[in-house]
Amino acid sequence: MEEQSKKILLALFLGLISFTAMIGFFTLQQSLMVAAIVLMVTLWTNEGLPLAVVSLLPIVMFPASGVLSTKEAAVNYANPIIYLFLGGFLIAISVEKTGLHKVIANKMLGLFPSSTRGIIFALIITSGLLSSVLSNTTTTLLLLPIALFLTADVKLKMRLALGIAYGASIGGILTPIGTPPNLILMGIMEELGMEAIPFAQWMYMVSPLVFIMFIVVGFVMSLGLKDVHIETDLSTKPLTPDQKKVLYVIGGLIFMLLVNAPIKPYYGGLGLSEPGILLTAGLLLFAPPFSILNWMEDKENIPYRIMFLFGAGFAIAAAFTKTGMASEIASHLIAFSSMPILLFLLIIATMVTFTTEITSNTALISIMLPILFKVAEQTGVDAALVMMVATVCASYAFMLPIATPPNAIAMSSGVVSIKTMATYGIVFNILGIILIVAIAKSFWIGVL
Numbered sequence: 001m002e003e004q005s006k007k008i009l010l011a012l013f014l015g016l017i018s019f020t021a022m023i024g025f026f027t028l029q030q031s032l033m034v035a036a037i038v039l040m041v042t043l044w045t046n047e048g049l050p051l052a053v054v055s056l057l058p059i060v061m062f063p064a065s066g067v068l069s070t071k072e073a074a075v076n077y078a079n080p081i082i083y084l085f086l087g088g089f090l091i092a093i094s095v096e097k098t099g100l101h102k103v104i105a106n107k108m109l110g111l112f113p114s115s116t117r118g119i120i121f122a123l124i125i126t127s128g129l130l131s132s133v134l135s136n137t138t139t140t141l142l143l144l145p146i147a148l149f150l151t152a153d154v155k156l157k158m159r160l161a162l163g164i165a166y167g168a169s170i171g172g173i174l175t176p177i178g179t180p181p182n183l184i185l186m187g188i189m190e191e192l193g194m195e196a197i198p199f200a201q202w203m204y205m206v207s208p209l210v211f212i213m214f215i216v217v218g219f220v221m222s223l224g225l226k227d228v229h230i231e232t233d234l235s236t237k238p239l240t241p242d243q244k245k246v247l248y249v250i251g252g253l254i255f256m257l258l259v260n261a262p263i264k265p266y267y268g269g270l271g272l273s274e275p276g277i278l279l280t281a282g283l284l285l286f287a288p289p290f291s292i293l294n295w296m297e298d299k300e301n302i303p304y305r306i307m308f309l310f311g312a313g314f315a316i317a318a319a320f321t322k323t324g325m326a327s328e329i330a331s332h333l334i335a336f337s338s339m340p341i342l343l344f345l346l347i348i349a350t351m352v353t354f355t356t357e358i359t360s361n362t363a364l365i366s367i368m369l370p371i372l373f374k375v376a377e378q379t380g381v382d383a384a385l386v387m388m389v390a391t392v393c394a395s396y397a398f399m400l401p402i403a404t405p406p407n408a409i410a411m412s413s414g415v416v417s418i419k420t421m422a423t424y425g426i427v428f429n430i431l432g433i434i435l436i437v438a439i440a441k442s443f444w445i446g447v448l
Helices: 002-022 028-046 051-064 070-078 080-098 100-109 116-131 136-148 154-174 180-191 199-221 241-260 274-284 295-301 304-322 325-337 341-355 361-379 383-395 405-412 418-447
Strands: none
Touching: 002 028, 028 051, 028 304, 028 325, 028 361, 051 070, 051 304, 070 304, 080 100, 080 136, 080 180, 080 241, 080 274, 080 295, 080 304, 100 116, 100 241, 116 136, 116 154, 116 199, 136 154, 136 405, 154 199, 154 383, 154 405, 154 418, 180 304, 180 361, 180 383, 199 241, 199 383, 199 418, 241 274, 304 325, 304 361, 325 341, 325 361, 341 361, 341 383, 341 418, 361 383, 383 418, 405 418
């Protein structure tokens, strides 16, 4: 109790300091908003209050400080993107419940040689591809125990653990539902009246980046290890009826997403709501003939706290826009936008990548996207391009345990030190920045 009180007092103190520092430069409402955000980020970081409780604070704090009305704050917790996430997580729960993830992981591991390098590549790619449809947290938790039992060598255990964590972060950007910043980008684009990026187009854009990062990370993580044979037992039984049912739902979902996506200028798509499609797929799992999920048994596994976190992120973004804070900060970033687009993207990518190492990528991207939209609006820079670069960079933080949930899980295994993670991480941070900016300038700029 005493420890929790200290954490809450620290958050209040930092919020007060932030307000005092801001009031001389910004309006009262803007300063109060910054103080509220600092308080929430501190409580998220030090866990002074449960994540879900902190995530609901905008509904109380923003109206109390006159930043947003209660309705303006609360409506963010019903954003369609949250229900897209809910549908995706219902599918993830069914995959775990039926053990389908083990079958998928074993099949993928069987595609690679059972050498040290082959296993490292297999785990990185398996982690990445699973993370594109499951949460990166879930993926890392599922694969890490498998990896740690593959070998008794501590050095190799460390490489495998980091490979899984980094693979989950790399592959999480492959789909719009793979990681929270992706979902926040989709939600904010909708709120700002921008044209949403279709599911298939998103995958088409980021696939080259993901593929290159898989190769680079796999190669670096396997350097200095002897190419020895590792005994693995990847035998699997035939698919059970329930596993087949889940596969049918996932196959149908992928088909619907593909035919729904417009391919300009040839095909306009079905025009259906992607959150609606995903939620429908998730809800089907409760009904015959599937009947995989049972509300009384499985409701505890639904991540309501993460849904509240999304709502908080959207509320923060709305507050930045409503108070004019986004325009204020954008006015300072406009000086950089006069630079060549390549240099401007490099600055944004570097700033987001290293900032998210020490703060929540969800909170950071919620703050940054409205700001970058204002910069683009005032300078003529392609808003979708800049926002996409920032969003991907928010997931590509590899240095510190607090940067991403996969990093924290790898650290909790006991085989990874902070020094080791930071050493590998800074290399992958820099490589990620260079690749993201290069691909954005040469490829995304012609697709968006």
